[in-house]
Amino acid sequence: MNKKAVTKAIKKEKKKGKFEPGTFDLRVKRSRAGLGLFTFDPIKKGECIIEYTGPRLSKKQEEETENQYLFDVGKKYPTIDGSPRSNTARYINHSCRPNCEIEIRLGRVYVFSKRNIKAGEELNYDYDTDFFDEYIKPKGCVCDKCREKAGKK
Numbered sequence: 655m656n657k658k659a660v661t662k663a664i665k666k667e668k669k670k671g672k673f674e675p676g677t678f679d680l681r682v683k684r685s686r687a688g689l690g691l692f693t694f695d696p697i698k699k700g701e702c703i704i705e706y707t708g709p710r711l712s713k714k715q716e717e718e719t720e721n722q723y724l725f726d727v728g729k730k731y732p733t734i735d736g737s738p739r740s741n742t743a744r745y746i747n748h749s750c751r752p753n754c755e756i757e758i759r760l761g762r763v764y765v766f767s768k769r770n771i772k773a774g775e776e777l778n779y780d781y782d783t784d785f786f787d788e789y790i791k792p793k794g795c796v797c798d799k800c801r802e803k804a805g806k807k
């Protein structure tokens with residue numbers, strides 16, 4: 655292999671590992687929005703933290719299911735029902751100024767850190783607009799950003 659090819663191979667190898675969640679000490683605790691997921695380890699920006707898992711639904715099941723934890727991963731793959739408690743990622747709350755973000759790859763859903771996160775911080779990501787409008791807006795968002803805006807901090 656010439657040097658260029660070697661570099662390319664290494665890059666490919668690194669990319670493969672990108673979607674393997676780390677072994678962070680994550681715990682479900684009470685938060686402002688009910689239960690939330692907190693990290694007890696510091697997490698560097700850009701790390702894969704956890705995968706959002708659950709059974710896959712057929713189109714029919716999807717139409718009949720009524721829960722807040724459905725994750726639409728695009729047309730090519732069936733929707734994930736994230737409601738089982740084994741899906742720890744379901745405890746991650748919404749924030750309008752999140753420290754995590756979602757990456758979807760081949761129909762699977764991963765949570766990545768958007769910035770460096772300190773031990774003890776609650777994890778959150780920005781839910782999509784439809785979810786926000788349906789479930790969060792009616793109650794009012796309790797994330798840090800919205801509380802600051804409302805002068806509650």
Ligand SMILES: [Zn+2]
Nearest residue numbers: 750795797800
């Ligand atoms: Zn908010």
